[in-house]
Amino acid sequence: MPSSKTNTHQIGGDQQILIFYDYTQNGQKIERSDSLYIRAGETAVYNIDI
């Protein structure tokens, strides 16, 4: 059965952030990184679908 989880973090706005994540799937270690721009006063949504 699919599962999902959402976390929200207070963060400084108007800046670029880097995001890194890793997990092990079917015995294989997977590492990913990405960047996104966070605007002041807004909530930036980052989706991770695995």
Place this chain on the structure above:
Amino acid sequence: MKATIKLFATVFMACSLLAWPGCIDRDPLFDGDSCMEDCIVFEGFVTDPNNNVPVPSEITIEHITSQSIIPRLQTIGKFDTDANGYFEFSFDGTNYADGAGYFEISAVQEGYLTTENDGRTVTSIVDSTFFDSPINANIELRPEAALEVRLSIADPASLSGWFTYQYKYGATKYGVT
């Protein structure tokens, strides 16, 4: 020995009951401008690092020591910057001459982010060698925003161990498992 233990227990209980997890004194100890000699002087600007615009703010200076079992927090001063985000605050350094503990200086303004890692600066050792010379304490205050991370797993049975992610900006890295 018995008396020492009793004294320690009394202090411990008093601190615990009054301000767990340590001894916390929120009343400012100093007014910021009446020290004449052997003064510790903090000065700096509060700015938004995105555009270097000054951010007039409320400043709190705290002194934290953790040499004993119970950390002790003293509020040294609480005051406002001027319209240019500038502040200067001096106080009697006699009780801090040995450099024990550290000072934490934080800025608060509505619409800006002040957390454990944002909107504050922490000093390294400040002892009597710093008396009467201004110590730079510039603070970066970023406008508030939020990051929402949505994780969807199609087949949880295919995963083993932990899923972890981190995000990084400035010099700070935050991790979540």
